Amino acid sequence: MASFPKNFRFGEFVGSGIQLIFWILVIVALVGLPLIFIILFFVQLPEINGKVLTPYLFLTSILYPQIAIPVVGNLIHSTLFKVAIFPGFTYGALIAAATIFIERKFLAKMQLRVGPLYAGKIEGILQLAADGLKLISKEIIIPSGADKAIFWAAPIAYVATAAAVISLIPAAPGWVVADIDVGLLAIFAILGFFPLIALLFSWASNSKYPFIGGLRALHQMIAFEIPFILSALSVVILSGTLNLTEIVQSQIQSYWFIFFLPISAFVFYISSLAELERIPFDLPEAEAEIVAGWLTETSGMIYGLLQLGSYIKTYALAALFVVLFLGGWAGPQIFPKELIPGYSGPMIYSATAVNAIFWFTVKTFGVIMLMLLPRGISPRIRIDILLHTGWYKLIVLAFINMFVALALIYGGVLGPGGLLVR
């Protein structure tokens, strides 16, 4: 016997259905269509049958879907797409989300646990979404006496600064938001903002533990900034350019720089761990000593944003490692030249680009895994040992490999017309 509510009225059912359709139409008309037009504003519209496609004519693609293909093709080459989707913010945020999930499962397996398990049926795959929803719904508590303007601005600035690093990293040939000649220098200039934000935020919190944490962050990041830059400098010596795309090109022409500069790669890896405040260098957030360091007074989405920022930063530095030492997007061609054999219409698919993106992502995840590994096997380092490591040991190591790089250039092994240049 079918069951339905006792006060069921067919008229009400139809009425609610009409209401639903009405709201869908209103939302599509007021939000959806303007959004499409705004996006189309940024896209170079193609010429079809002798006349230029206008945004109004674009709506006829509901009837003739084939005219949408060149529009989409142009869309994914527009600046808007590069900034917003790939290789910009969305791609970085997605990799950050994947990093958080992989970190939790990976660490759990290392520690004989199961990790996230319940949210989303399959191995807790939706745990991150659940956590995000929880953080959004939580109250944001601002300590009394806090500098409200900076307290609100710092998390947003943190995410924005992390995203600014992504915009300079080439994910595939031509796939970079800002392909500038001083790319590497710009990245280090942007990374220099992070200790400032940490210090401002900790100062704005008006609390003791955040203050100590902020000062620790400042000390740590400055101590590791110099070996960080020096290790990248030997790459610049080998490739002869600061442009990241050209650095990758010069690696494709010879060999990956990690084979010539293993010490630099090691120094870069250690320094990026310190830059990211990951264990064993998580002193600014050392729980047993200074509660949560400069994150002590954060709550709700302020904490969420800072975490998102730090994971986007993880992606950015891992990608930078790939670009500098692991040959960027270089890798054997594994995708077919044609997606559909025999089809010769307008194409969006490009085998080289997909291949490059695939290898870039795989390498980046490899480096991210390497960055997650110390969390399972290492305790926290002490601040004086950390500063000693940064100022004395790593700088010397970075210099050693810089001399190796100079010898390779002047010995005629690498550089223009070198022995190993193909």
Add this chain to the structure above:
Amino acid sequence: MTSIEEKFEESKKLGLQIVKESEEDRLMTLSVGPQHPGSGHFRFVIKVDGDYIVFCDPDPGYVHRGEEKMSEYRNIIQNIPHLERPVIHDSTNITYSYSLAVEELIGAQVPRRGQFIRAIASELNRQVYTLYWLAIYGIFLGHSTMFMWPTGDRELLIDLLEALTGARVTHAYNIPGGVRNDMPEGFKDRCLNQIRYLQKRFKEYEDIFYNNPLFRQRTEGVAILTKEDAIKLGVTGSVLRASNVPFDVRKAEPYDIYNEIDFKVQYMKTGDCFARSYVPLLDMQESCYILEQLLDKIPSSGEVRAKLQPNPKGPPGEAYRRVESGRGALGYYIVSDGTPKPYRVKISVGSFRNMLALPHLLIGKRLADMPAVYWSLNYWPVEADR
């Protein structure tokens, strides 16, 4: 002037002060606990000059339950369940010395099999406590794997104790006159299996934690407690043994069947944080050998509990007995006035005595050393408050 300021003045008179008077305003006062992730139910006020701690004032008492006063209003047997509350992770040992003292008062003799089972439960429970302590030491130093591994392995021992006593953590197993019930069937083999597994795991702990260069850097040579200071401050247990004093109550004043067991007192000579963190692991390894002997020598059958009168009471008098717990000597001083209720119960715990060494060790160290020094003292805040 607050009381903390007065104490600061006192510490200056004792010659502990490092900063000159004119520079005092650069000190920052930090209240570590009771809401601090690195403190437990305990607070210590520290003053830092930059990164250096120049003043430390332990302030226990946040979980004071009045166990000693409560004991005066209950019968000897009724006292057992609440007396194990101060340190539930080591509940067999804290009732062990109480039972010994009461037995001395009322003149009861524990059957031989009962003595063996008591010792087995005591050794197992000390390992449970020490694994938990080790886990927290790991997370204090930021080593999350060292938190998860001992916590997981501790669970196996808890299952073993559950089979033996019927409860997971608060066993109420030792009672005056013996133990509550006999061992279950097959317990011996299960226990031996568990010991072999643990001995394997101890080597893995050494690999991942004790031999880690960063752990060594953070603990070796940090906060050295010399032999003289250790004796002067009255520390006990693993802290004392780490300072080159091979003192163990099981060896010095053997109780029950411990004089029949062959074991070494594990100690180290350096007296630094590393020694204090390593001696408990050596103790656990030694405890495994003790357990093997106990399981080998235990009589196959017999009584486990002496028959006592329904409401046991002894002649007026006093008794003091102590055992080696996870944190050191744990003694009970009981005065009886001839009634079933004790006239006075005084608990002497290792935690409180180890805590007294905290200001001595912490002053002059870095803020980053604070968790490493604090938890190496084998201190259980709830037990110190009683």
